[in-house]
Amino acid sequence: MAYTNNEILEIFEASLSQLRVPEEPELLYMPIIYSMSGGGKRLRPVLLLLTTEAFGGSVEEAMPAAVAVEIFHNFTLLHDDIMDNADVRRGKPSVYAKWGGNVALLSGDAMLISAYKYLAQISASVLPRVMNIFTDMALEVCEGQQYDMDFESASTVSVEEYMQMIERKTSALLSGSAMIGATMAGASDEDIKRIYRFATELGLAFQLQDDVLDSYGDTALGKKIGGDILEGKKTYLMVQALSRASEQECEVLCTTHLRKDISNEEKITTIKALYDKYDVKHIAEQQIELRFERALAVLDTLSVGAERTATLVEFARNLMGRKK
Amino acid sequence: MAYTNNEILEIFEASLSQLRVPEEPELLYMPIIYSMSGGGKRLRPVLLLLTTEAFGGSVEEAMPAAVAVEIFHNFTLLHDDIMDNADVRRGKPSVYAKWGGNVALLSGDAMLISAYKYLAQISASVLPRVMNIFTDMALEVCEGQQYDMDFESASTVSVEEYMQMIERKTSALLSGSAMIGATMAGASDEDIKRIYRFATELGLAFQLQDDVLDSYGDTALGKKIGGDILEGKKTYLMVQALSRASEQECEVLCTTHLRKDISNEEKITTIKALYDKYDVKHIAEQQIELRFERALAVLDTLSVGAERTATLVEFARNLMGRKK
Numbered sequence: 001m002a003y004t005n006n007e008i009l010e011i012f013e014a015s016l017s018q019l020r021v022p023e024e025p026e027l028l029y030m031p032i033i034y035s036m037s038g039g040g041k042r043l044r045p046v047l048l049l050l051t052t053e054a055f056g057g058s059v060e061e062a063m064p065a066a067v068a069v070e071i072f073h074n075f076t077l078l079h080d081d082i083m084d085n086a087d088v089r090r091g092k093p094s095v096y097a098k099w100g101g102n103v104a105l106l107s108g109d110a111m112l113i114s115a116y117k118y119l120a121q122i123s124a125s126v127l128p129r130v131m132n133i134f135t136d137m138a139l140e141v142c143e144g145q146q147y148d149m150d151f152e153s154a155s156t157v158s159v160e161e162y163m164q165m166i167e168r169k170t171s172a173l174l175s176g177s178a179m180i181g182a183t184m185a186g187a188s189d190e191d192i193k194r195i196y197r198f199a200t201e202l203g204l205a206f207q208l209q210d211d212v213l214d215s216y217g218d219t220a221l222g223k224k225i226g227g228d229i230l231e232g233k234k235t236y237l238m239v240q241a242l243s244r245a246s247e248q249e250c251e252v253l254c255t256t257h258l259r260k261d262i263s264n265e266e267k268i269t270t271i272k273a274l275y276d277k278y279d280v281k282h283i284a285e286q287q288i289e290l291r292f293e294r295a296l297a298v299l300d301t302l303s304v305g306a307e308r309t310a311t312l313v314e315f316a317r318n319l320m321g322r323k324k
Numbered sequence: 325m326a327y328t329n330n331e332i333l334e335i336f337e338a339s340l341s342q343l344r345v346p347e348e349p350e351l352l353y354m355p356i357i358y359s360m361s362g363g364g365k366r367l368r369p370v371l372l373l374l375t376t377e378a379f380g381g382s383v384e385e386a387m388p389a390a391v392a393v394e395i396f397h398n399f400t401l402l403h404d405d406i407m408d409n410a411d412v413r414r415g416k417p418s419v420y421a422k423w424g425g426n427v428a429l430l431s432g433d434a435m436l437i438s439a440y441k442y443l444a445q446i447s448a449s450v451l452p453r454v455m456n457i458f459t460d461m462a463l464e465v466c467e468g469q470q471y472d473m474d475f476e477s478a479s480t481v482s483v484e485e486y487m488q489m490i491e492r493k494t495s496a497l498l499s500g501s502a503m504i505g506a507t508m509a510g511a512s513d514e515d516i517k518r519i520y521r522f523a524t525e526l527g528l529a530f531q532l533q534d535d536v537l538d539s540y541g542d543t544a545l546g547k548k549i550g551g552d553i554l555e556g557k558k559t560y561l562m563v564q565a566l567s568r569a570s571e572q573e574c575e576v577l578c579t580t581h582l583r584k585d586i587s588n589e590e591k592i593t594t595i596k597a598l599y600d601k602y603d604v605k606h607i608a609e610q611q612i613e614l615r616f617e618r619a620l621a622v623l624d625t626l627s628v629g630a631e632r633t634a635t636l637v638e639f640a641r642n643l644m645g646r647k648k
Contacts, residue, residue: 028470079433083426102407105429106470109403109436113462116440120455127451131444138437146352146430 003059005314008049012042015063016070021114031095031107032114035074038090043319044173045070048181050315051195054308057185064121065130065184069177071115072134076141076173078108083149112138122184130180137176144169151234155254162239163204171203191303198298202316205291209320211235212284215272226268232257236287240280249274292320327383329638332373336366339387340394345438355419355431356438359398362414367643368393368497372505374639375519378632381509388445389454389508393501395439396458400465400497402432407473436462446508454504461500468493475558479578486563487528495527515627522622526640529615533644535559536608539596550592556581560611564604573598616644 003011019036021029045066052062078095080086082104087097096104119134120127147165151157178199182192214228215237228235232254234242242250256262256270275281295316299309317324327335343360345353369390376386402419404410406428411421420428443458444451471489475481502523506516538552539561552559556578558566566574580586580594599605619640623633641648 022467025467025470025474027474028466079429082429101425102473105403105406106466106473109433110463110466112433112436113459113466116455117459117463120452120459124448124452127455128444128448131440131451131455135437135441135444139434139441142430142434142437143346143349143352146349149426149430150349150351 002053002308002311003050005046005050005311005318008046008053008059008311009042011059012045012049012063012066012070016042016067019067027099027103028107028110031078031099031103032111034098035078035095035107035111036071038074038092040074040090042070044073044177047174047199047312047315048177050311051178051181052185053181054302054304054312055182055185055187055191056304056308057181061123062181062184064118065134065180066177068115068118068134069173069180071111071118072138073173075108075111075115076145078104078111080145082108083145126184129183133176133179133183137172137179140168140172140176144172152232154234156242157234157239159236159239159243162234162236166204166207166236167200170207171200174203174206175199188303194298194302198295198312198316201291201295201298202319205288205295206319208236208284208288208291211237212281212288215268215275216281226264226272229268229271230257230264236284237275237280240283241274241278244278244280245274288320292316326377326632326635327374329370329374329635329642332370332377332383332635333366335383336369336373336387336390336394340366340391343391351423351427352431352434355402355423355427356435358422359402359419359431359435360395362398362416364398364414366394368397368501371498371523371636371639372501374635375502375505376509377505378626378628378636379506379509379511379515380628380632381505385447386505386508388442389458389504390501392439392442392458393497393504395435395442396462397497399432399435399439400469402428402435404469406432407469450508453507457500457503457507461496461503464492464496464500468496476556478558480566481558481563483560483563483567486558486560490528490531490560491524494531495524498527498530499523512627518622518626522619522636525615525619525622526643529612529619530643532560532608532612532615535561536605536612539592539599540605550588550596553592553595554581554588560608561599561604564607565598565602568602568604569598612644616640 016036019033021032023029048066048069049059049062053059077089081089081094081096082101085096086094088094094104095107099107119131122130144165144167147161148169151162151165175196178195179192182195187195211228214235215226217225219225228238238253241253245253253271253274256267259267262270296313299312300306302309340360343357345356347353372390372393373383373386377383401413405413405418405420406425409420410418412418418428419431423431440458443455446454468489468491471485472493475486475489499520502519503516506519511519535552538559539550541549543549552562562577565577569577577595577598580591583591586594620637623636624630626633
């Protein structure tokens with residue numbers, strides 16, 4: 001009987017609670033513990049472990065790789081927060097805000113190295129292949145982050161460029177985790193390619209939904225709406241609107257967040273009026289649906305039976321906040 | 325016939341000139357090429373390749389590991405320059421100065437990951453062991469950097485603490501390189517331990533000599549004298565002086581670099597008067613001699629003959645700028 005998503009999460013958290021780092025130098029290692037114990041949904045290690053299980057692999061053997069991807073993910077958050085000047089992470093002060101940029105920088109480096117330290121614990125027979133997947137994934141995440149920063153100052157970003165950016169920044173870590181899980185279970189090259197497509201499409205759906213929720217989310221959940229708009233971020237909604245709007249409207253889309261003469265509320269209303277004019281919320285939702293369906297369809301093509309992929313379907317639905 | 329130090333350097337540079345990175349995103353990858361082609365003495369890869377050769381290993385097979393340690397070294401420079409606000413590196417603008425902190429941060433991350441990408445190319449049979457040595461070495465370098473930053477604001481630093489710091493910050497990368505070279509050649513555990521001691525002692529001698537030269541170097545070589553003193557750095561000379569000086573003199577040693585009422589020249593003279601009073605230059609020179617001799621003595625204990633370690637003796641002498 002396969003583990004459920006929740007069981008896998010519990011097993012992972014139990015392993016993670018065994019994480020030990022040296023006590024000194026304190027400013028190097030304390031932020032690692034602070035960051036790793038800050039919660040989060042553990043999406044990537046859970047996906048890795050579910051995938052390995054789906055292909056008949058051992059959750060226990062794959063655990064060091066699962067810890068490695070979670071440490072890597074948290075490393076990216078530490079360094080992203082420096083680059084974004086972000087003071088808050090998961091409702092708590094970021095490492096950057098709490099200890100400063102130099103500590104976040106160097107602790108982040110130590111985390112990235114520690115991720116490889118865990119990776120080195122997996123079976124030598126799969127280590128070279130897993131290390132290559134991990135490393136390519138890690139470079140893609142860096143590329144995605146660089147493109148994201150490039151887009152901030154770019155006058156135009158096409159929808160295609162945007163999709164390529166989020167495929168690196170968001171999907172790569174999910175698809176890499178799934179591929180590592182499959183590789184450790186000895187899955188065939190074909191299955192590894194398929195599971196890569198599953199996680200890539202799912203990651204895209206997830207990121208697009210995140211973009212939509214930031215502008216159209218449920219305020220009843222206490223989430224602030226319009227953060228991306230106020231930052232002038234080039235989200236999927238924004239690049240879709242830019243690709244359809246008149247020159248004059250593009251000017252409005254690109255500069256409204258900088259205006260000092262109107263309130264935040266008014267800025268959000270101004271931008272969303274243009275989003276609505278070009279129906280970009282609907283366009284995004286169609287794209288989300290398409291990507292999500294594609295992801296699930298890939299699972300049916302795996303060489304293992306539906307009873308083995310049920311937990312991956314569950315993972316995909318949980319990720320998108322769907323019951324079915 | 326074994327390669328000389330210069331031949332190994334040439335072979336390494338030829339390999340390094342083959343280094344290829346993606347063209348985009350430009351701001352992620354261009355700084356890597358800029359940094360790697362900025363020269364430097366390539367001490368660590370040369371030591372790695374000489375060591376592998378001394379133990380009968382193949383320079384060609386060890387090359388990816390040699391590239392990995394050189395990329396890692398350059399990664400540390402990129403991130404150190406952010407932490408130190410350093411605008412110049414090897415006589416050229418640092419990546420930090422040329423492209424800014426965010427680019428230096430993210431490109432540095434990509435370099436660290438790329439180092440592992442090269443490491444993954446070595447033979448699978450030695451990869452787990454080499455990866456562990458590399459990773460432990462990398463963490464030690466981070467620890468050394470953190471201790472070095474801690475020392476800046478520490479009121480007292482003992483000589484012992486200082487030695488532990490430079491063993492991490494300077495020696496670890498040399499000793500790790502030597503151990504990797506030996507491991508790839510299939511050296512025995514005993515020989516690996518010995519070569520570790522050789523490179524550790526040599527690294528300490530090298531760093532202490534660097535400390536002495538910064539305050540007592542040959543101005544005829546165009547080198548600026550007293551940079552460490554003006555920065556208030558806790559060098560070997562400084563911690564030795566602090567361990568001997570009166571309370572009042574310690575105050576002078578710790579605060580002179582901050583004074584605004586005297587010139588840089590006067591600051592240097594003030595500090596060096598105390599160095600001279602406690603003869604710390606002589607103490608340092610004795611320590612350098614001791615470490616250097618210890619390093620060479622270790623080579624005689626290796627299981628391979630003197631004809632095989634001659635190139636390592638040559639490396640040690642070159643490093644210390646000695647003819648014999």
